[in-house]
Amino acid sequence: MESSIILTNEQIKNKTRRIAYQIYETNCNEKEIIIAGINGNGYVFAQNIATILNSISDLNVVLCEVLIDKKNPIKKISTSIHSNEYKNKSLVLVDDVLNSGTTLIYGIKHFLEVPLKRFKTAVLINRNHKKYPVKADFKGISLSTSMQEHINVIFDTENAYAILE
Numbered sequence: 001m002e003s004s005i006i007l008t009n010e011q012i013k014n015k016t017r018r019i020a021y022q023i024y025e026t027n028c029n030e031k032e033i034i035i036a037g038i039n040g041n042g043y044v045f046a047q048n049i050a051t052i053l054n055s056i057s058d059l060n061v062v063l064c065e066v067l068i069d070k071k072n073p074i075k076k077i078s079t080s081i082h083s084n085e086y087k088n089k090s091l092v093l094v095d096d097v098l099n100s101g102t103t104l105i106y107g108i109k110h111f112l113e114v115p116l117k118r119f120k121t122a123v124l125i126n127r128n129h130k131k132y133p134v135k136a137d138f139k140g141i142s143l144s145t146s147m148q149e150h151i152n153v154i155f156d157t158e159n160a161y162a163i164l165e
Helices: 009-026 041-056 102-111
Strands: 004-007 032-038 060-067 090-098 118-126 138-142 151-155 160-164
Touching: 004 009, 004 118, 004 138, 009 041, 009 118, 009 138, 009 160, 032 041, 032 102, 041 060, 041 090, 041 118, 041 151, 090 102, 090 151, 102 118, 118 151
Parallel strands: 032 060, 032 090, 090 118, 118 138
Antiparallel strands: 004 160, 151 160
16 A cells, blocks of 8 residues: 655644644633643654744643553543643643544543643644544644545654655
8 A cells, every 4th residue: 555745844843833823822821731642642742832832932831641542542541740730721632643533532531520721632633534523623734534544643853744554
């Protein structure tokens, strides 16, 4: 099966910067924001967003890793910071690809157990194959693909890209 590049390193950088600005615009009256990345590529993408937010704003950006078993998301979910650190704060849940919505919906469920001031979601690629009624508030690109196709995002230190396989 052939694979084709759908996002280059430069395009990913531009989309990440745009998402960071959108997050800042939505939270410009806040003092602190929690950027919660789903383990794996979601967390790497969250780190990239947090880096840009730190450079463009005076927000106190707190990075949080959401530890979820993507093959069995019903298992207990945990975070790298205690729930008291995001209670009554603005939080953005970040993942690289929104495919069926399973990972994101279980991540959202976890954060619903704590009162939040504002809750948003961000993804680099939205695939439009949702099983669950979940949407990305901030997205880099929306892509209609077949269920047989797979999107793989590679975050290398020097070069990031997304391919459709």
